[in-house]
Every structure is written in structure tokens, then in C-alpha cells.
Amino acid sequence: MKTNYINNLIGTAIAALMVFSVGCERPIDGLEPAQFPVEPNVFIDGFSAGLEYAAFGGSDVSAFEVVDEGAYKGTSVMRFAVPDFDNASGAYAGGAFFVPGGRDLSGFNVLTFWAKASKSANIDILGFGNDLGENRFVTTITNTPVTTNWQKYYIPIPDPSKLTQEKGMFYYSEGPEDGRGYTFWIDEVKFENLGTIAPRGGGIFNGVDSTVTAESGAEFAANAYGLFNLPNGVDMRVEASAAFFEFFSSNPSVASVDANGLVTVGDEGEATITATLAGRAATGSLAVTSTGAPVVPRVAAPTPTEDPADVISIYSNAYTNEPIDFLNGYWEFSTTLSEEIQIAGDDVVRYSQLNFVGIQFTAPTIDISDMTRFHMDIWTPDQTAGASFKILLVDIGPDGTFGGNDDSSHEITLSSPTLQSETWLSIDLPLTSFPGLTGRGNLAQIVLSGDLPNVYVDNIYFYDDGQGGGGPAGGAPEAAAPTPTLPAADVISLFSDAYTDVPVDVFITGWSEASLADTTIAGNAAKIYSDLNFVGIETIANQIDATGMSHFHIDMWTPNATSFGIKLVDAGANGVIEGAGSDDVEHQIDFIAPNQGEWISYDIPLSDFTGLTTRANLAQYILVGQPSGTSKIYIDNMYFHK
Amino acid sequence: MGPIALALLALGLNSCQPEETQQLPERNWSLTWSDDFDGAAGAAPDPTKWTYDQGTGENGWGNQELQYYTDRPENVALDGEGNLVITALRETFGGMPFTSARITTKGLFAQRYGRFEARLKTPFGPGLWPAFWMLGDNIDDVSWPQCGEIDIMEMRGQQPNITLGSLHGPGYSGGSSITGSYALENGRFDTEYHLYAVEWFEDRIDFFIDDFLYQRITPEDVTGEWVYDEPFFLLLNVAVGGTFVGFPTSQTPFPQQMIVDYVRVYQ
Numbered sequence: 021m022k023t024n025y026i027n028n029l030i031g032t033a034i035a036a037l038m039v040f041s042v043g044c045e046r047p048i049d050g051l052e053p054a055q056f057p058v059e060p061n062v063f064i065d066g067f068s069a070g071l072e073y074a075a076f077g078g079s080d081v082s083a084f085e086v087v088d089e090g091a092y093k094g095t096s097v098m099r100f101a102v103p104d105f106d107n108a109s110g111a112y113a114g115g116a117f118f119v120p121g122g123r124d125l126s127g128f129n130v131l132t133f134w135a136k137a138s139k140s141a142n143i144d145i146l147g148f149g150n151d152l153g154e155n156r157f158v159t160t161i162t163n164t165p166v167t168t169n170w171q172k173y174y175i176p177i178p179d180p181s182k183l184t185q186e187k188g189m190f191y192y193s194e195g196p197e198d199g200r201g202y203t204f205w206i207d208e209v210k211f212e213n214l215g216t217i218a219p220r221g222g223g224i225f226n227g228v229d230s231t232v233t234a235e236s237g238a239e240f241a242a243n244a245y246g247l248f249n250l251p252n253g254v255d256m257r258v259e260a261s262a263a264f265f266e267f268f269s270s271n272p273s274v275a276s277v278d279a280n281g282l283v284t285v286g287d288e289g290e291a292t293i294t295a296t297l298a299g300r301a302a303t304g305s306l307a308v309t310s311t312g313a314p315v316v317p318r319v320a321a322p323t324p325t326e327d328p329a330d331v332i333s334i335y336s337n338a339y340t341n342e343p344i345d346f347l348n349g350y351w352e353f354s355t356t357l358s359e360e361i362q363i364a365g366d367d368v369v370r371y372s373q374l375n376f377v378g379i380q381f382t383a384p385t386i387d388i389s390d391m392t393r394f395h396m397d398i399w400t401p402d403q404t405a406g407a408s409f410k411i412l413l414v415d416i417g418p419d420g421t422f423g424g425n426d427d428s429s430h431e432i433t434l435s436s437p438t439l440q441s442e443t444w445l446s447i448d449l450p451l452t453s454f455p456g457l458t459g460r461g462n463l464a465q466i467v468l469s470g471d472l473p474n475v476y477v478d479n480i481y482f483y484d485d486g487q488g489g490g491g492p493a494g495g496a497p498e499a500a501a502p503t504p505t506l507p508a509a510d511v512i513s514l515f516s517d518a519y520t521d522v523p524v525d526v527f528i529t530g531w532s533e534a535s536l537a538d539t540t541i542a543g544n545a546a547k548i549y550s551d552l553n554f555v556g557i558e559t560i561a562n563q564i565d566a567t568g569m570s571h572f573h574i575d576m577w578t579p580n581a582t583s584f585g586i587k588l589v590d591a592g593a594n595g596v597i598e599g600a601g602s603d604d605v606e607h608q609i610d611f612i613a614p615n616q617g618e619w620i621s622y623d624i625p626l627s628d629f630t631g632l633t634t635r636a637n638l639a640q641y642i643l644v645g646q647p648s649g650t651s652k653i654y655i656d657n658m659y660f661h662k
Numbered sequence: 663m664g665p666i667a668l669a670l671l672a673l674g675l676n677s678c679q680p681e682e683t684q685q686l687p688e689r690n691w692s693l694t695w696s697d698d699f700d701g702a703a704g705a706a707p708d709p710t711k712w713t714y715d716q717g718t719g720e721n722g723w724g725n726q727e728l729q730y731y732t733d734r735p736e737n738v739a740l741d742g743e744g745n746l747v748i749t750a751l752r753e754t755f756g757g758m759p760f761t762s763a764r765i766t767t768k769g770l771f772a773q774r775y776g777r778f779e780a781r782l783k784t785p786f787g788p789g790l791w792p793a794f795w796m797l798g799d800n801i802d803d804v805s806w807p808q809c810g811e812i813d814i815m816e817m818r819g820q821q822p823n824i825t826l827g828s829l830h831g832p833g834y835s836g837g838s839s840i841t842g843s844y845a846l847e848n849g850r851f852d853t854e855y856h857l858y859a860v861e862w863f864e865d866r867i868d869f870f871i872d873d874f875l876y877q878r879i880t881p882e883d884v885t886g887e888w889v890y891d892e893p894f895f896l897l898l899n900v901a902v903g904g905t906f907v908g909f910p911t912s913q914t915p916f917p918q919q920m921i922v923d924y925v926r927v928y929q
Contacts, residue, residue, distance in 0.1 A: 213848075214848060215823075215846065215847075215848035215849035215850060215853075216822070216823050216846075216848065216849065216850055218786070218822070218850055218852060218853045220915075249786055249787070249822070249850075249852075249915070251822070251823065251850075252788070252820050252821075253786045253787040253788050253790070253819045253820040253821070253822050253914070254787065254788060254820075254911075254913045254914070254915075255787075255913065255915045
């Protein structure tokens with residue numbers, strides 16, 4: 021629980037949960053309208069004029085309180101109670117003290133305060149410039165050590181001349197230490213102008229002279245810090261908004277840079293981005309080599325030829341695409357930019373600065389249980405030798421949400437020589453190539469990553485090639501069920517290539533909750549029941565007398581069923597299914613957690629069907645699957661034998 | 663450089679009385695020796711004026727100091743802009759964890775009485791110990807502290823706003839020296855040039871910072887023999903660590919520089 025909150029805090033609009041203000045009636049006569057008040061005090065023995073407080077979202081809003089006990093100086097002190105890990109009222113203590121009207125801080129060079137804690141700890145975040153709005157001039161120190169003794173702390177202002185109307189006076193965020201909460205106190209918070217603080221310059225791009233090669237349109241954001249020597253001779257580094265710095269480009273047409281340190285790559289050529297902080301040259305730079313306009317494929321990707329009926333498409337002009345959430349989630353730490361362009365009239369997704377990017381479809385998720393192959397066309401202008409390109413498929417399971425212990429995923433990696441520069445590569449893989457993707461009913465993401473910064477993507481779809489091959493966890497078994505070996509004389513078969521089957525009325529009754537498909541697996545016929553809750557198979561017209569039989573046999577293969585049940589119904593001497601109270605008898609046996617992705621041969625003694633007290637008029641065979649309505653089973657070799 | 667005159671002075675003192683003024687008698691000084699450190703960047707200081715103390719001395723120059731003094735331009739050189747730069751580096755050299763430099767006028771120049779001044783910016787950081795000082799020219803005959811020592815400027819890098827001026831002599835050397843300090847209430851000695859001087863007379867030594875007299879030591883003030891009636895030579899150095907300043911920490915910024923604009927001696 022260290023610095024994780026930075027990204028949550030900055031730029032997050034948060035409701036003002038607690039608002040304090042201290043009435044300080046200032047005469048407004050004679051004030052210059054454009055002047056902001058020069059008020060150094062933030063908290064001395066109470067809130068200074070105009071100061072307000074708001075707790076951060078997700079924090080324990082009761083963490084902060086002004087108390088009249090134990091002040092460093094004067095009567096009152098700010099007390100911050102950091103909650104325990106998993107505290108119900110909030111995971112951390114955090115908030116911002118701000119002045120909605122703004123103050124002129126340009127005459128000060130440091131924010132100072134005194135702090136102590138109930139135990140030695142490191143406060144994750146302390147700083148100023150967080151105004152719950154633009155947060156233009158945020159300045160932060162991290163992991164600040166506090167002890168049980170009062171100590172003075174300094175947060176130098178990177179360039180005071182910028183702060184002529186600053187609203188963010190002070191902010192903090194601190195989580196539990198080793199899971200446990202504690203208390204710290206802060207007093208005498210004020211801006212000062214101290215000659216004992218020596219500016220030592222600043223840095224951009226981590227203070228490193230870095231280089232990057234990019235195409236036109238690429239963007240890079242500068243990070244920044246200021247370096248100061250404190251009155252005790254020790255250096256302090258403060259994380260600073262890039263807006264404190266003045267940025268320069270040696271060749272703005274090749275790489276421009278704005279006031280917030282955002283570099284945009286332009287024409288082909290070379291340029292170097294540098295900066296100054298308060299007139300001093302900053303350490304670090306970014307040397308940009310622009311390769312100019314993006315290298316674009318000259319021809320469209322090959323047009324897919326699969327039958328649309330066999331295709332579930334994510335992105336292709338050849339098919340009707342499923343609804344998707346986005347082609348780029350702009351996730352944290354992702355540098356990937358994306359746009360849709362047309363090549364020879366064909367829509368293509370262009371990813372640049374790709375480190376990783378997510379394509380997501382959760383509304384709804386996509387069921388690829390019936391699909392056997394994954395297809396995607398990619399084109400890259402980048403050198404592929406030594407490079408890799410990864411494709412991750414993510415299924416979020418029946419709960420339809422990320423997490424929850426039912427997610428599954430699998431990532432494959434492509435490399436040279438499969439990867440080729442400046443040519444369309446059709447990636448077409450059996451889903452068996454993704455064995456970790458054990459669920460396929462709720463596919464939600466395709467995540468692309470690797471070290472090809474520029475990738476054009478088209479024709480992302482799943483399809484059924486009719487050859488099975490969906491793999492262990494996918495729609496279909498690769499091998500046929502074991503061929504029965506019992507002599508035909510000992511068997512009454514309802515469904516098997518190995519025997520002559522008796523007449524069956526129907527393999528799916530009208531009242532079933534399932535759908536049936538006939539398929540062939542390695543040349544062997546099989547039944548597929550999808551979206552299964554239960555399915556009825558009937559031999560009412562030709563009832564089976566199994567009194568001479570000892571076992572019921574069925575081969576079953578499932579990609580996803582967590583329970584499989586078999587119910588046998590005997591119509592009784594009258595040969596009519598009448599239900600309860602009649603001479604019908606029945607019995608159901610459930611098999612919990614059957615092995616998925618492999619053929620299971622159930623060979624069940626009829627004596628196990630204890631409720632099946634008569635067996636001369638077998639007329640119904642009901643198969644039950646869970647999860648109800650989404651399970652899928654393959655069936656073969658259904659017979660009685662002795 | 664002709665005679666200069668000291669006139670009315672108005673400066674802040676650490677007594678928190680910034681309006682205090684000093685009225686000192688006017689006095690005419692004439693320049694007898696100086697170095698403005700003009701020369702090419704990277705050049706060594708004028709060998710007719712300066713010589714080097716190298717190595718580790720005995721027991722870290724008597725103070726358990728941690729640096730190895732060299733005459734390499736990395737440690738001592740002109741900067742091409744009229745300054746001498748002594749640089750302390752964090753590097754293993756000669757078995758020591760730091761290098762630096764110490765230059766002296768011993769054998770080249772010494773003077774009894776007069777005004778001795780240097781305009782310089784100090785280094786900073788815990789464990790840094792810069793000094794502009796003098797030793798009795800008879801040190802090889804009578805040894806220290808009998809020879810006497812006048813510290814015109816020394817400071818602890820962890821207190822970059824405090825400068826010390828001291829006398830060491832027989833019976834009052836080391837920790838029992840006669841010393842006075844001058845603190846900038848709202849400033850530091852490393853961020854700007856300051857002028858450090860002593861005016862040495864037969865009956866007293868006056869210590870100045872930026873021509874503000876902050877300490878006067880007379881024979882009555884010292885707890886031993888007054889040995890300041892022989893010629894003294896000059897020293898400039900940056901020590902690292904030792905008993906006076908304490909040891910540098912991992913947080914001490916390196917490299918550290920003492921930048922000397924000029925050294926001037928008047929009679």
C-alpha cells in the first residue's frame with residue numbers, strides 16, 4: 021500500500037466530503053481585483069482563510085480531524101488516523117486542502133510543516149498543488165519517514181513564479197503499514213521563503229538522456245522532478261508537474277512539445293527535447309528520430325472466405341461484427357495509440373507505440389464454444405528479427421465479470437520467421453493452441469503485446485472449420501469416443517456406429533431445454549447438446565425391454581459441464597408415460613464434476629438406478645447438464661448391455 | 663589593486679538584529695599577494711603560488727578524514743572563468759573512499775600580520791568540511807599546535823548556513839580551540855559567493871564575513887600562549903569526513919566543489 025494511490029488521486033474528481041472553513045472577514049475594499057491573496061499560512065491553529073478540505077474517494081473520510089490535544093505549537097493540530105487494511109470505511113487516509121479562490125504563492129519557495137506519528141512509518145504521499153481540478157502544478161514527496169518525535173519537513177516549490185494563483189495548499193495519502201493503521205499529526209503548515217533551501221535544478225524523462233524512434237503522430241509525456249538541497253545539506257527530490265518546466269525542441273517540426281511536456285512527433289528528422297526549471301537547464305532529454313509519415317500497407321488484408329454462418333467476427337468488413345467495448349482500453353502503463361484507417365477501402369486498426377493493448381467486448385461477452393479456430397491478420401513495418409508479438413485471449417467465465425475464480429486465458433507468442441515485415445500475415449490458429457483458455461462461453465478480451473511498436477490489424481474473427489479441432493476446452497473433442505467391443509448380441513444400442521441401433525423416436529423432445537446438432541468426430545457420428553439444461557430422448561414408439569441387460573452405457577465429452585445427470589424412465593406395463601402416481605418408474609444418477617475435455621465412458625449397473633423397479637418398457641432417457649442452460653455435451657455409444 | 667578602505671558596514675548577524683550596523687575605523691591596506699585564478703579551464707593553479715599536500719597525511723591529517731588528496735585536475739583546477747575549483751569526489755583512490763585536494767602557499771609565500779581574504783562558494787552536504795586557513799610557517803620546527811593555526815573559514819556541510827572562525831594554539835587546539843561562528847539566518851554559503859577575511863594585528867585577530875566583523879580574538883581571550891607573531895602561510899582544501907564534521911552519508915550529494923574567486927593578502 022505504498023504509492024499506488026498517486027494515479028487515483030491526481031486528476032480524480034472527488035466529492036467534497038468534509039468542508040471546513042474559518043471565518044476570516046477580510047475587508048474587500050482596496051483589493052486589486054486581479055491580485056490573489058498572499059497568505060502563507062495553511063494550518064497553524066486552525067484552517068487559514070478560505071481553506072477547505074475534501075477526502076479522496078475510497079479513503080476513510082473520518083481519517084482527518086482537527087484536535088486540540090498534542091499540538092506541536094499553539095492549541096490545535098491536524099490528526100490523521102490511517103485505517104487498518106481492509107477497513108470497511110475506507111482503505112487509506114487521503115485528502116486535499118485547497119483554497120477555491122487561489123492564492124499567490126510566488127513569493128515563497130517551500131511548504132513546511134511539522135509532523136510526528138504514533139509509530140515510525142513512511143507516509144506514501146505528501147505535497148501540494150492538488151486542487152481537485154486541473155492539478156496543474158502538483159508537487160509531491162513520497163515515502164516520507166516520520167517518527168514519534170516532532171520533526172520539520174520541507175517540500176520545495178519547483179518554480180515559485182508559476183504559483184500566482186494556486187488552489188492546492190496541501191494534500192496527503194497514506195495507507196496502512198504492514199496492514200496496520202496508525203496515527204500521524206501535522207502542524208504549522210505554511211509556505212515560507214527560506215534562503216536555506218538551495219535549488220539544484222531539475223530533471224525530465226527521469227533525468228536520463230533517452231532516445232526514441234517513432235512515426236509521425238506518436239506522443240510522449242515528459243515526467244519531471246525538482247532537486248533541492250535542504251537546510252541540513254541533504255538533497256531532496258520532489259516529483260513535479262512538467263508544467264513547472266519550460267520545454268524546448270531543437271526542431272519543432274520534427275518533434276513539438278507543449279507547456280505540459282507532451283511531445284508530439286512530426287516530420288521525418290531528428291529533434292531533441294530539453295527543458296529548464298526556473299532558468300536552470302534540466303537534467304535529461306529526449307532525442308526523437310521521426311521516421312515521418314507512418315509506413316502503411318499498400319494493399320488490404322486478404323478478404324476472408326469463411327462462410328459467415330461459421331464465423332463470429334470481432335473486426336472485419338467481410339462479416340457482421342459483434343458489438344465491442346473498445347479497440348484500445350488505454351490502460352494504465354499502456355503507451356499504445358490507435359486509430360482506424362482505410363486501406364484500399366478496407367477498414368484496418370492501426371496500433372502505434374504498442375506495448376500492450378486490449379480489445380474488449382463485455383456487453384455482451386462472446387460465446388465461441390462452437391468455434392474451432394482463431395483468425396487475425398497483422399501487418400507491421402517494423403523489423404521482426406528478434407521481435408515477438410503476443411495474443412492473449414481472455415474468457416471471464418459464467419459470472420460475466422473479471423475475476424471471481426472462473427476466468428481463464430491463454431497467450432501465444434509469435435516471432436520471426438513467422439513474423440514478417442511489411443507483409444500481411446494471416447494468423448489462423450486452432451483454438452487448441454490456447455489450452456489455457458478453459459472457458460469459451462464468455463470471451464471478453466483480446467490483448468495484443470510484444471515489441472513491434474507498429475501493427476496494423478484486420479479480420480479478427482473466430483470460425484468453425486467443420487473439422488472439430490476446437491480442442492480440449494473448446495467446442496469439440498478431437499478424437500472419437502472409444503469404440504465399443506462388446507459383442508452385438510449382448511447389446512441394445514440407441515446410438516452407436518458400432519452397432520445397429522434400435523429405432524429412437526427423437527433425440528431431442530420438444531420440451532427439452534437444449535439444442536441438438538449432429539456431428540462427426542474423426543469419422544464417428546456424435547450428438548452435440550448445447551445450451552443444455554436437460555434434454556429428453558424417447559423410445560415411446562418402440563419401448564426397450566432391458567430386463568435381460570445389466571448395464572447402461574453412454575460416452576460423454578464436455579468442455580464445460582460441472583455436473584452430468586442421466587435419468588432413465590420406464591413407462592410401466594401400460595406402456596404410457598403418465599407421470600407421478602402411475603405405473604411409471606424412473607431414477608436419476610448425477611455425476612458431479614466430470615472431467616472436462618476428455619471422453620468419459622459411463623458404464624452404470626442398472627441396479628444403481630434403484631428407483632427403476634421395472635425395465636421392460638424403457639421409453640425416456642433424460643440427460644441433465646450444469647451449469648444449467650450453458651453446458652455443452654457430446655454423446656456417443658448409448659446402449660444397454662449385459 | 664590599490665589600497666582599499668573599509669567604511670561603514672551594515673549587515674545582518676545571527677543575533678537576529680539585521681538592522682545592526684558596525685562602525686569600524688578606516689584603514690588603508692596595500693596588496694602584497696594575490697591570485698585571481700585566471701587561466702585556461704582545466705589548468706593547474708599557478709605553481710609559483712601554490713603547492714600540494716597529497717595523500718592521507720597521518721591518521722587522515724590528524725582528524726580521521728576520509729579523502730585522498732591529489733593534484734589531479736579532477737580534484738583541483740581552474741575553471742577558465744577566473745575561479746579555482748577544488749572538487750571532492752566519491753571514488754576509491756589510494757585505499758580511501760573519496761578524493762579531493764589541498765593546496766598551500768607553504769614555502770612560496772607567508773606573511774606576518776595583515777588582511778587575508780578569499781571570496782568563495784563552499785561545498786555542502788553532511789560530512790563535507792571546506793576550509794580557508796593558515797598555519798605558522800615554523801610548523802616544521804616547532805610542530806602543531808605550537809606553530810599556531812588561524813581558520814579564516816571552515817564549515818560543516820550539514821550546516822550550510824554556518825561558518826566558523828577559529829584559532830588553534832598550544833593549550834587550545836582541536837576541540838578546545840578559540841572559535842566563533844556566523845550564521846546566515848536565511849541563506850547559505852554554498853549558493854552565493856561570500857568574502858571571508860581576517861585582519862591580523864599584533865594584539866588581535868578580527869574575523870569578517872562580507873566585511874562584517876563577527877569575532878575579535880585578543881591575547882587575553884586565548885587560554886594558552888599567543889603564538890601569532892610569526893609569518894603564516896595559506897591553505898585551501900575540502901576535506902571529507904573526520905572528527906570535526908562527522909562522516910558523509912549515502913545522502914550526501916557528490917561531487918562537491920569549493921569555488922574560489924580570488925585570494926588576496928594585504929599589509
